[in-house]
Amino acid sequence: MSAAASALSAPASAARIAAANASVLPARVALLGTGTVGGAVLARLNAWHGTRLGERLSLVHVANSRRAAVDRAGLAPERAATALTASDRPSSLDDVAAALSWDGLAGDGARVVVDATASEAVAERHAQWLAQGIHVVTACKIGQGTSLARWRAIRDACARGGSGYGDSATVGAGLPLLRSLRELQAGGDRIHAIAGVLSGSLAWLFNHYDGMRPFSALVRQARDAGYTEPDPRDDLSGEDVRRKLLILARAAGVALDAGEVEVASLVPPELAILSKDGVDAALPALDVPLRERYAAAYKNGEKLRFIARLDCGGDGRHTARVGLESLPGDHPLAGGAGTDNKVAIWSDRYRVQPLVIQGPGAGAEVTAAGLLDDVLRLVG
Ligand SMILES: NC(=O)C1=CN([C@@H]2O[C@H](COP(=O)(O)OP(=O)(O)OC[C@H]3O[C@@H](n4cnc5c(N)ncnc54)[C@H](O)[C@@H]3O)[C@@H](O)[C@H]2O)C=CC1
Numbered sequence: 001m002s003a004a005a006s007a008l009s010a011p012a013s014a015a016r017i018a019a020a021n022a023s024v025l026p027a028r029v030a031l032l033g034t035g036t037v038g039g040a041v042l043a044r045l046n047a048w049h050g051t052r053l054g055e056r057l058s059l060v061h062v063a064n065s066r067r068a069a070v071d072r073a074g075l076a077p078e079r080a081a082t083a084l085t086a087s088d089r090p091s092s093l094d095d096v097a098a099a100l101s102w103d104g105l106a107g108d109g110a111r112v113v114v115d116a117t118a119s120e121a122v123a124e125r126h127a128q129w130l131a132q133g134i135h136v137v138t139a140c141k142i143g144q145g146t147s148l149a150r151w152r153a154i155r156d157a158c159a160r161g162g163s164g165y166g167d168s169a170t171v172g173a174g175l176p177l178l179r180s181l182r183e184l185q186a187g188g189d190r191i192h193a194i195a196g197v198l199s200g201s202l203a204w205l206f207n208h209y210d211g212m213r214p215f216s217a218l219v220r221q222a223r224d225a226g227y228t229e230p231d232p233r234d235d236l237s238g239e240d241v242r243r244k245l246l247i248l249a250r251a252a253g254v255a256l257d258a259g260e261v262e263v264a265s266l267v268p269p270e271l272a273i274l275s276k277d278g279v280d281a282a283l284p285a286l287d288v289p290l291r292e293r294y295a296a297a298y299k300n301g302e303k304l305r306f307i308a309r310l311d312c313g314g315d316g317r318h319t320a321r322v323g324l325e326s327l328p329g330d331h332p333l334a335g336g337a338g339t340d341n342k343v344a345i346w347s348d349r350y351r352v353q354p355l356v357i358q359g360p361g362a363g364a365e366v367t368a369a370g371l372l373d374d375v376l377r378l379v380g
């Protein structure tokens with residue numbers, strides 16, 4: 001596969017098989033994670049009940065970190081959460097492929113794992129499922145946004161398994177960012193640079209922070225609204241944005257290593273060392289440093305924005321960094337509201353004025369919609 005053709009759309013053979021089966025067989029779907037995003041996936045599937053979209057998918061396995069509910073004849077999405085609570089079956093990633101299999105059933109249709117977890121153990125399995133011919137659709141960035149070796153394993157597994165990897169929800173919560181990068185390259189463009197706001201929660205925080213309310217109170221609000229990672233330090237440290245920039249860079253043809261991204265964290269050391277349980281009480285450690293950053297920006301008439309930058313370099317020398325920047329109020333990347341991501345892409349055809357993509361970049365509903373769009377694309 002070329003860099004532009006992605007790991008991430010179904011190779012032609014998988015698409016043909018899916019198309020051939022689509023009219024007769026619903027694709028079998030396993031949903032991993034029933035938290036903020038996974039819960040919204042169930043709600044969206046439920047809203048499709050009795051529609052043509054709903055008929056294309058059959059939910060056969062639902063799991064959280066503790067329990068799993070399996071029904072090879074299909075679980076009703078509105079009853080999946082209750083079935084999970086009532087289930088005494090422990091959650092095991094070893095069971096997922098078997099639950100999706102068509103053994104003993106009439107037909108041989110598409111199989112899809114939807115990853116709505118933030119789990120390293122689940123991400124570690126992506127390549128294995130893909131190599132078995134199971135499509136993987138993920139909101140979790142740990143698959144493609146960490147080591148280059150894992151990113152390559154995912155691409156190779158897609159090729160071996162004739163399967164597809166749906167990653168739209170990993171950057172921009174389903175905004176057409178990765179798709180646009182791939183389409184530009186498919187049309188012959190080289191990507192020159194990417195810059196922008198890639199974190200919905202940090203966008204929301206800096207769109208709302210006015211130096212008056214404690215920053216920590218806003219972090220709690222963003223977490224309760226479902227915008228942050230399960231551990232908000234993953235956002236505040238820049239780690240979530242680093243992963244997104246790695247995913248974008250690799251999709252843009254730059255084999256960027258995680259260590260090549262310069263990351264300026266907002267998390268003070270005393271907060272960084274705590275266990276997850278201790279984080280909430282210690283969030284006020286953010287308040288003084290952020291108030292000082294805000295005051296300095298305000299004095300200059302500027303706005304704070306958490307920006308990711310990639311310069312692809314014409315000579316193979318790329319640079320990448322993420323961190324808080326103080327931007328003039330009328331700077332193009334300073335605009336936007338709510339959780340808006342705003343990303344500028346420079347390429348052969350957009351040399352001077354970049355292509356700019358903007359829209360909500362976090363939140364359960366948009367993310368669930370992005371995931372299920374990918375599922376439908378892959379199953380044909
Ligand atoms: N919240 C948002 O706006 C967005 C989130 N995402 C990504 O979506 C993913 C999920 O985020 P949230 O729903 O906010 O997290 P959450 O903490 O609310 O839910 C995570 C779920 O995963 C389950 N889980 C953990 N390990 C598991 C395992 N081994 N097997 C099965 N289930 C397991 C947990 O039990 C829980 O149900 C994260 O990777 C996040 O980065 C992506 C785009 C936007």
Ligand SMILES: N[C@@H](CC=O)C(=O)O
Pocket residue numbers: 170172173198199200201202227228229235240361362363
């Ligand atoms: N925590 C993430 C959620 C989406 O990826 C963010 O804030 O952008």
